Amino acid sequence: MNEFLTMGGYGFYIWTAYGVSFLVLAVDALVNRLQQRKTLQNLAQFHQTQHNPTNILDEH
Amino acid sequence: MMITHYLHKIASPAAFYLFCGRCLPWLIALFFIVLALGLYGGLVTAPADYQQGDAFRIIYVHVPAAWMSLFIYLVMAINAAVALIWRIKISEVIVVSSAYIGASFTFLALVTGSLWGKPMWGTWWTWDARLTSELVLLFLYFSIIALYNAYEDKRVASKAISILALVGVINIPIIHYSVVWWNTLHQGATVTKLDKPSIHIDMLIPLLEMAFAFNLYYLISLMQRARNEILKREFNSLWVKKLCQESSNE
């Protein structure tokens, strides 16, 4: 197992390379997820106010 | 006839949105399977290289990322042409969504290349032709993203970056060959080229698996981004309204 981690002395370079790769992909996926959620929330809000125009009228 | 009919159908934002939504879970599952296979093959079963030892294992992230960086630009340019000529909305969305993912892969190719270069060449960076043109590619992606964000109206922005993407795709081969040429003039190909033995089949298969996994990731990320962008652009259309009602009823 230890041998696998040290990778014949190149462990640092290899694991950093793989680590950075999956970090970037994970961040990308996370950003996508968060943006999607935000858009859906905004849309839900928008269409709720659209469906009951009285709500807007009441406020004025 | 059938195909064009099908393409027209899928090119409508609503159909595209639903189609992607149906595909995504399967694609994600497939991505993880292929990724696991590729990682196991690359990190465990592939034999160490006779020259580079275990350090060559970086190839399994570096080369697929470099391939993706070019492939995504190509996809982007084709969609840019489609968006400008036929004004297909989906293509506009694909152009901008691809730019972010392409920039990520280009960045990865540079970082992993640097991490591979340090133990092999003894330096983090050389002005090698490939590294330099990869860096230029990153700037091409950055300029597209920056231009897109500078415009208020996102449909106009899509057209503007489509033009830029097309100008870029004509320039990529010119940039690449001019850099290769510049490089061979200034320094002999001494450190940059370790001799390239034909790659062993046990090393090749994980490479192809990783390349496939990265392609799948691109597809997944592209679909997610495109869906999000479509929702934002079509926020006031009937099908989005229905979608919101359905989700609020659940």
Next chain:
Amino acid sequence: MADFSFFILMQREFKIASRSVQQFLLPISFFSLVVLLFPLGLNPSPQLLQTIAPGILWVAALLAILLSLDNLFREDYEDGFLELLVLSPRPLALLLAGKVAGQWLIIILPLLLIASLFGIFLGLPNHSLGTLLISLLIGTPCLMLIGAIAAALTVGLQQSSVLITLLLLPLYLPVLIFGSSAVQHASTGLSSNPQLYMLSSLLILTLTLAPLAMSAAIKISLSQ
């Protein structure tokens, strides 16, 4: 019937420029400044200067043109002249090409003069000065035309000068590489024909395609 609209647009640039000396002086003074800074920033050993002179001169020329691009379409955009051009029945690509040609002619002559002057100051051998001038003569229209695409894409935007720089950085590389290496070859006594041929083919490519891209970009910029 001959179409003179190209030349009319070109002439218009001259007329506007002749009203203010600034347009002539800005690129040249910027060019001189950049070239001056190198000997002061490095050290004035003639050997060093001679080896880096082609690069310095070309980078300075590139920056001088880059600087002038932000204003290329700005005034015409603000006073509505661009919209008139778009509405005119003449091909927009031709009209814009005329405009860019006019701008290039305004910049190029003083630039060539000052470049050969600084070439001598930096110790370029006399036989390479001709190559310097020819390479600038072929290369700068490429820079101008590619730059005009970027200027057209960003004409209606707020931070256009930053964007132009970012957009053009990758696109300018081939011209810079071939241009400076032509001068470098000439100064070491080698033939610079290959580079000049490459520059010429770049010029033909940009001459044919850039006006089309420019006109499409202008239409998009005006549509928002």
